[in-house]
Amino acid sequence: MTSPHRHAHAGTPHQARSVADHVAAVAHLLAPLRSESRTETVPLSQALGRALVHGFLAPVSLPPFANSQMDGYAVNSADMHDDGTEFAVAAPVPAGMRPPALARGTAAPIMTGAMLPDGADAVVPIERAVPDSFPAPGTDARVTLPATAAGTYVRPVGSDVAAGERALAGGTCLGPAQLGLLAALGIPAVEVYRAVRVLLVTTGDEVVEPGQDLPAGKIYDANGTLLEAAMAQAGLDVRRAGISTDDPAELQKLLRSQGADADVIVTTGGVSKGAYEVVRQAMEGQPVEFLHVAMQPGGPQGIGMFDGVPFLGLPGNPVSCLVSFEMFLRPALAAVLGAPALRLPVRARLSHPLTSPQHKHQVRRGNLQPDGTVRLEGGESSHLVRALAGSNALVHVPAGVTELAAGDEVEVWML
Amino acid sequence: MTSPHRHAHAGTPHQARSVADHVAAVAHLLAPLRSESRTETVPLSQALGRALVHGFLAPVSLPPFANSQMDGYAVNSADMHDDGTEFAVAAPVPAGMRPPALARGTAAPIMTGAMLPDGADAVVPIERAVPDSFPAPGTDARVTLPATAAGTYVRPVGSDVAAGERALAGGTCLGPAQLGLLAALGIPAVEVYRAVRVLLVTTGDEVVEPGQDLPAGKIYDANGTLLEAAMAQAGLDVRRAGISTDDPAELQKLLRSQGADADVIVTTGGVSKGAYEVVRQAMEGQPVEFLHVAMQPGGPQGIGMFDGVPFLGLPGNPVSCLVSFEMFLRPALAAVLGAPALRLPVRARLSHPLTSPQHKHQVRRGNLQPDGTVRLEGGESSHLVRALAGSNALVHVPAGVTELAAGDEVEVWML
Incomplete structure (x- = not known):
């Protein structure tokens, strides 16, 4: 939290950094994670x-050899006449080994996936054979098969991928x-x-751990649980350092004792414009920038290095934390390392109208319906964690768009 | 694999079980997992x-108390005049505790999230104050504020969720x-x-483990790795039992030695119509049904109980395995337990035409594009695992639909 005196102006939105520029800044900060020293070979x-x-x-x-796509008879199409052809039934093609070559004028029973014998170039499904069931093995049987073009019901070698291809x-x-x-x-x-190691710290004198008593004026820490789960789901290796008070020296001590081997330190809260925000204070003398991104929620952000460890300071509200993770950290890691996967943008139609600030990228929470519409959950305020918990998607309203009507198309990201 | 003699007809598709009926059958099989004996309390x-x-x-x-939505001044709106009002600046509202009541005619500096003092009913953002920065504490300062309606920039107690609400x-x-x-x-x-425990067994004399030599006629086991990953991603607790040969006695022995404490046994391969499919043979005398679901790929399915343990026999091709997991096991577990989450259906437009068998639900693989179109990857054949690896979605063509044109809308599930 902030002591309220010496409070500077909130940045005017059009002076704020764009979402794309901040993604690029986070990717630049984390680029050294793409290092040979951070790889491992795993089963x-x-x-x-x-x-x-x-x-x-x-x-x-793949497949490693030409094989049958059907249960039926392997044949040489050159043996066939237009009006049906009688074949001697050869020995069945064995599974899992190279079969003997097919003698001309014979048809070999073959199951789906079995290797096509040399000399065969097509498969006739058993349903089209007369008789339409396989003879007992060892009997001197004959079968009549319809004319079949070369390649029919054959999966050619390399038809999925050829050796040497990417x-x-x-x-x-x-x-x-x-x-x-x-x-x-x-x-x-x-x-x-290697999985990216995150040290995660919630800050604020007003924040208490779930399960404790809740004195007047205090709130339970949702950010730690929410971000830990989002990061774990994305494959990050998260260590929770609990809750730091608003004493900058305590936060510094905690970061120094627990953050030295982290790939990135993430804090929540204490990044607003006031002169006495704990994270801002703890970062004094470190190459850390505090700025406004033109995004709602999640505008105030900190970025830099603390004692040589990459640092991201997220705002203090739970919705802002999740939006910051999805908008900045996930895309930046995807760009640098390839994982976690990007959220896939989906087009949907708004079920209700909305308004959005001129100069900000607004991220609303909503429910994507099977009919392709998206219903907004809760308002734009970043404290609505139950509304977030009832949502399955983030709804994007780009900067420059100030209102949208019901039925207008928007980009959504499914959570 | 199957010995090819005594091969019965492939079931005519309209006699096959519908996808919905098979989901219901799998859910019925797994319904006992929803048991008090399978719960645990975890952090x-x-x-x-x-x-x-x-x-x-x-x-x-939530919020547990009325609090400020902005950095600014807490006021009593009844104190204000239409043309601006001068207030004495009260002591700043402290973070994380109950503040003293607001004296009439005073305005208290308050930060976002701090508890609104008794007697205050609105917040004026600092940007609208004159002067527009907070005075140093302890000084005898005054501030002029514009008229502000009750409730402005206040987050009321319970505005996200009220105590006692669901x-x-x-x-x-x-x-x-x-x-x-x-x-x-x-x-x-x-x-x-508790996480659902799965025993996963690949079958087939022709299947070898990755990393081994690949003799002619053999293929590497992709099913085990693919299903293990899909199940782990869905939160299941998977035990791999490796590859069973086509000897039914060996498969039975393996299932008895490793499957007794499983919640469900899943096999791949050996479920086709032939009389000598290993999984069919191993299940003789057990209450297990082998049937065709009207779906492509993934039609042949086994379902029942092996020695009292729920059993699902999936077909042998990798694409069929993944489609079976997504179409049957995921929805059934979601219905019985609530987890894993269902895939969310999304509407997309086909970038190319397709054809589909009259009586089957076809599941194609494709890439959902940011513009809302979906591009099919590979053909309909179930052996195309590279095409699957290049896809991000399953594309649904319901039974009864035999062709679709480019631009037609389809349901897709994002993977």
Whole structure:
């Protein structure tokens, strides 16, 4: 909190830094995290949500061999006539090994995924065969099959990816599908960037831990829990340092004792314009800038280095904290490291009109509905944490837009 | 894999079970997981992604007291005249405690979030004061303020949530915002359902572990890695049992030795129509049904109980596995337990035309673009894992729809 005297003017909004410029500043601050010294090689089972350091060329083709797309008969299409052809039934193609070559004039029973024998170039589904079920093995059976073009129901070797082709680019964030691709290529472990270590500190004499008594004038700390969860969900390695009082010396001591091995220190609160905000005071003499970003909520921000450790000072309201994480820290880390993944912008139509300040990028909270509309939850105030908890999306109103009507299209980010 | 003789017809699609009916069947199978015996009380920091067992009424109001929305002066609006009023500047409102009552005719400096003194009913922002900065404390200062209506820049007590109101419903999946709300309400720990324990087994003589040699006719196991990651991301507690051969006795032994304490056993492969599919064989004598769901990919499915443990048999292709997880297991668990969260349906316009089988719900993979179009990645075949890895969404083509044109609207689920 702030002692209220010597309070400077709130910055006039058009002098504030743009959202894009502040994302760039945070990315510049965190750029050294993209370092060879911060990589590690982990098995696929531990790589979820991490970013690949190097791109991969496919070491094998997928599929590794031409195989059948159906249960049916492998044939040589050159053996077929337009009006149906009778074949001798060959031995079934075995699963998981190279089958013997197909003799001309024969059709080999083959299951989905099995390797096409040399000499075969098409598969006839069992449903189109006469008879339309497989004979018992070892019997001297014959089958009549309709004319089938070469390539029919065959998955060619390399039709998903050919050996030597680019499989994944460096910086790819590894989700289930990307890890599945690496496994399919036979790669058991990958070099990824280490999880980013965050020291997270809530500040304020008025803030108490959940579970404690709540004296008059005090509030429970929501920021620590909210940001820890958002960061953990994004794959960051968060250490909570609890709540610091408004004594700058205490905050400095806490940051020095717990922050030395952090990749980034994040505080909440104490960054407003007053001369006695605790985070501003604790950062005196350090290369830290306090500024206004042209965003609502989340305008007041601190950025710089504390004792050589990258530092971000977020504002004190819970909604501002989450918006700051999603608007600045997530995109900056995505730009520098490839992970966490960016939020995907989705188009939606407003269910209600809204107004927004001329010179600020407003971030509202809302519920994206299955019909493609988005319903705003709560007002624009940054203290509405229940409204946030009832939302599934952030709704963007860019700077320069002052009002929107019901039905107007907006960009939303799903949380 | 399947021995190819005695192969029955593929089920005609309109005899297959609908997607909705199979979701209901999976939810019915897993319904016993919603049990008091499967709950635990954990601190908020360990509750991310879990579902609340019971709903919460707010134990306190949010905000807990009327407070200022701005840095400025707390006033009694009844003291003000239309053409501006001069006030004596009172002592600043302290942070984090109950301030003394406001004397009539005085204005008290107050910072954002501080408790409004008794007797005050509005806040005038410092920018509108003359002079527009706070005086040094202890000086005998006066300030002129414009007329301001009662309630201006005041956040009333309970304006986010009032004590006694419903804060969160039972079954809510706890993300960062919901955990932040619980913390704001002073709740340090919650009763949630335990993570669902899955035993995951890949089957097939043709499947080898990544990192091993790849003999002709064999493929690397992508299913295990892909499903483990998808399940872990969804908060399930996954144990990999590796790869089982096509020997049903070996698979049974593996399931008995490792699956007894699982909440659900999930296998991949060996569920097609052939008489010798390993999973079908291993389930003989157990109450397990093998059927076709009217979905592409992922049609062949097994469901039932193995030695009293809920069992799901997914098909053998990686794309089918992921689609089965997203279409059946995620919605069923969301319905039974509240977590993981459902995928949110988004409307998008196809960038290219597509065709789809009459009687099947087709699930294509695609990339949702910022302009609201979705580009299909790869074809409909379920072996295209690189195309899956290049996608960010599942694209739904309901049963009954056989073709769609570029520009047509579809439902997509973001991955």
